[in-house]
Amino acid sequence: MNPDPLRVALIQHPCGADAAANRATTTAAIVTAAERGAKLVLLQELHTTPYFCQQEDTAGFDLAEPVPGPTTAWLAELSREHGLVIVGSLFERRDAGLYHNTAVVLDQGHLAGRYRKMHIPDDPGYHEKFYFTPGDLGFTPIDTSRGRLGVLVCWDQWFPEAARLMSLAGAQLLLYPTAIGWEPGDDDEEKQRQLDAWVTVQRGHAVANALPLLACNRSGFETHPDAAKEGIDFWGNSFVCGPQGEILARADASAETTVLVCEIDMARSEAVRRIWPFLRDRRIDAYDDLLLRYRDKDPAGE
Amino acid sequence: MNPDPLRVALIQHPCGADAAANRATTTAAIVTAAERGAKLVLLQELHTTPYFCQQEDTAGFDLAEPVPGPTTAWLAELSREHGLVIVGSLFERRDAGLYHNTAVVLDQGHLAGRYRKMHIPDDPGYHEKFYFTPGDLGFTPIDTSRGRLGVLVCWDQWFPEAARLMSLAGAQLLLYPTAIGWEPGDDDEEKQRQLDAWVTVQRGHAVANALPLLACNRSGFETHPDAAKEGIDFWGNSFVCGPQGEILARADASAETTVLVCEIDMARSEAVRRIWPFLRDRRIDAYDDLLLRYRDKDPAGE
Helix, strand or coil: CCCCCEEEEEEECCCCCCHHHHHHHHHHHHHHHHHCCCCEEEECCCCCCCCHHHCCCHHHHHHCECCCCHHHHHHHHHHHHHCCEEEEEEEEEEECCEEEEEEEEEECCEEEEEEECCCCCCECCECHHHHCCCCCCCCCCEEECCEEEEECCHHHHHCHHHHHHHHHCCCCEEEEEECCEECCCCCHHHHHHHHHHHHHHHHHHHHHHCCCEEEEECEEEECCCCCCCCCEEEECCCEEECCCCCEEEECCCCCCCEEEEEEECCCHHHHHHHHCCHHHHCCHHHCHHHHCCCCCCCHHHC | CCCCCEEEEEEECCCCCCHHHHHHHHHHHHHHHHHCCCCEEEECCCCCCCCHHHCCCHHHHHHCECCCCHHHHHHHHHHHHHCCEEEEEEEEEEECCEEEEEEEEEECCEEEEEEECCCCCCECCECHHHHCCCCCCCCCCEEECCEEEEECCHHHHHCHHHHHHHHHCCCCEEEEEECCEECCCCCHHHHHHHHHHHHHHHHHHHHHHCCCEEEEECEEEECCCCCCCCCEEEECCCEEECCCCCEEEECCCCCCCEEEEEEECCCHHHHHHHHCCHHHHCCHHHCHHHHCCCCCCCHHHC
């Protein structure tokens, strides 16, 4: 591993219907991040558009674009101009009827790689299985000038398998562009439990793999296209934690644009793995059932 | 799942060299737990002895016993008398030269099952690979009158695979008898990071599997047999969390015997799994590499 300290920035903001305005917000924030010394910038999930998955609407596919395409060209130029690695997120059109939720990595002017979201949610207000074909590129880190990045996307963050697979493939950082929020009708205790669960499960991945982790979430309230439904209050709270899960920086739920800058000690993972060498002790001889959907007591009854 | 609320007790205490005294402490605490309405009692790891793994000494094997044997007989009687499920922990002698770190489950007088610790640590002060043969019973929950218990032991708690396998096999609760502590020479910030990491990774398992989780750790300082070495300050902090990782009860690091009683809403897991159905979305078609030790870039170079 490259043990040099790495200064990172997470850019958290609300998104409106005007894609040009969203891009302008992101561009200004990337410039700020570079001025503050960041070398790696993580953007939130689908940062050029509102979260269009609140409903199923075939017109939503108009928002998709190819890779490479306009968004990668724009981010590539910013990454070149400012000497950055930028992790962006977009709605990828691969062919008619074949779309993905894709993270793209731009490294000083070049497209270093892409990751297609593997775990796709589908819940009221998050109709992602309608829009996004499950990723088919597996859990493969992307090599950049700033390290080997384990890029995952949003719903992936609830799956320890995803973080572990990136770790086993040599990732030095775990990164999650995200769009998650509260249902306004839930009570405050439930909202707090959900937010804490989201932070905790990801801090747990950091611990289990002794890797730093970055999660960048959108903020702001977005109405539902059907006015009778309640919309989503995106909870922000983007954060960076170290390889013992320790919080290094954390934003709040504010709808203001936030540039969260943080320096990561990249030598720390190796030190932690020397005292807690989990990879040494995995029982790979006894993990076969991880490949099952479920271990039914009576498989014949299925 | 049985949706009735379940009152549980965790018994945290220091251990001395006198096994009869340790058993008396545990017995009194189990009676207290029963008086306070607990139906399931979780004991800490190796609760009848000091943590003998601080050094490698063949005399340590004298502490081992068969299963069934004296400890299961003692706990079975307590479980019968008080109508309890008790999860205990002992050093199992299976044959000469073949020993395990084993959790045992007693259900109202009967040995309901055992779990042999699968992940075995080995660090300065924790020479477990000398004493404990890795478990060969796999990750199989144990059915009891109070539910299907995913019993794991200590070092297992750092491995998301273990919790997931228990969950896939239908566990309704995750339970961890534990013995973990601080090195007195570490600074306070490192101690805090280690304790937080320990709590966090387990809360993360609760979240990822939407299961309640119980972790019972020993407390108190135990000297090293070699006076030149510093010993272990067991950090207690036994806790219970719910299926969103929310803390329901937590002890402190006190060396006093603590009976931590807590009621768990066993209907909550199903409610949480309806809003966050992670088991539905696992990418079992893409998890093969979880069975690898590591995904080498150049396997031929191994």
